[in-house]
Amino acid sequence: MTNTLKVQRAIKxxxxxxxxQIIGVSRQTINAIEKKKYVPSTVLALKIARYFEKPVEHIFKLDAEDE
Known part of the structure; x- marks a missing residue:
């Protein structure tokens, strides 16, 4: 899974x-998501998408091997 979380953060x-702090996780969790070491839960992905006011698919995308 790839993500645009770092880009979205830079835009904001x-x-x-x-x-x-805004979404209620540790900084290490955000770092791990950005480095593709951690796949967020559905709830966490939805919280992130809601904060950025984007569809989940705009922030998180499946890689070819994930499909």
Missing amino acids: DITQEQLA
């Missing part, structure tokens, strides 16, 4: 720590 000019 917020840090990993700020995003983590």
